[in-house]
Amino acid sequence: NAGVIQTPRHKVTGKGQEATLWCEPISGHSAVFWYRQTIVQGLEFLTYFRNQAPIDDSGMPKERFSAQMPNQSHSTLKIQSTQPQDSAVYLCASRQGMANERLFFGHGTKLSVL
Amino acid sequence: QQKVQQSPESLTVSEGAMASLNCTFSDGTSNNFRWYRQHSAKGLEVLVSIFSDGEKEEGRFTAHLNRANLHVSLHIREPQPSDSAVYLCAVSMGSNNRIFFGDGTQLVVKP
Numbered sequence: 434n435a436g437v438i439q440t441p442r443h444k445v446t447g448k449g450q451e452a453t454l455w456c457e458p459i460s461g462h463s464a465v466f467w468y469r470q471t472i473v474q475g476l477e478f479l480t481y482f483r484n485q486a487p488i489d490d491s492g493m494p495k496e497r498f499s500a501q502m503p504n505q506s507h508s509t510l511k512i513q514s515t516q517p518q519d520s521a522v523y524l525c526a527s528r529q530g531m532a533n534e535r536l537f538f539g540h541g542t543k544l545s546v547l
Numbered sequence: 548q549q550k551v552q553q554s555p556e557s558l559t560v561s562e563g564a565m566a567s568l569n570c571t572f573s574d575g576t577s578n579n580f581r582w583y584r585q586h587s588a589k590g591l592e593v594l595v596s597i598f599s600d601g602e603k604e605e606g607r608f609t610a611h612l613n614r615a616n617l618h619v620s621l622h623i624r625e626p627q628p629s630d631s632a633v634y635l636c637a638v639s640m641g642s643n644n645r646i647f648f649g650d651g652t653q654l655v656v657k658p
């Protein structure tokens with residue numbers, strides 16, 4: 434079991450460019466979460482899919498951020514027109530099923546917007 | 548080796564009995580520690596943040612940090628069934644201050 438796989442591990446973009454982050458959840462896990470992590474804010478929830486359907490995107494900035502889960506094996510987080518304040522580590526996590534079960538996190542993608 | 552390890556993996560306590568969760572980490576120079584609770588479909592809720600050795604209390608939640616022993620714990624006073632959740636330890640480590648998480652402790656509080 435390779436765990437939750439996130440690619441790339443590091444991404445550097447220029448201000449105004451687009452960034453796409455990928456997540457491959459653990460096989461058989463029905464729930465996928467995206468979080469953004471900074472030293473100041475800690476871990477912030479972004480969005481959540483269950484069985485590929487978007488369930489809650491209340492943490493997503495309304496502009497420029499979007500997430501999809503086209504199939505059960507991967508999810509993407511896309512940031513358009515990236516800004517320096519988007520610099521953070523973006524974490525993907527998956528869960529097998531029930532809400533009280535543990536999350537398995539990927540190692541994260543460190544996004545640096547210059 | 549995992550940088551942050553939590554124990555136990557699961558814990559069942561009776562309502563009102565103290566619940567104690569443990570977290571060990573690999574870098575004694577770390578100075579940023581948080582305990583999170585995964586309570587529902589959405590939420591990683593921050594419970595306690597602690598940045599220096601000693602004790603930090605937030606309501607019924609108390610964190611104890613001992614960096615010499617590479618250990619931080621969370622104690623939940625008078626736990627209630629609504630406290631049943633997965634608890635995550637998060638430690639900031641390294642020159643880039645990356646935050647590493649433990650795998651979580653699943654707490655069940657029985658009435």
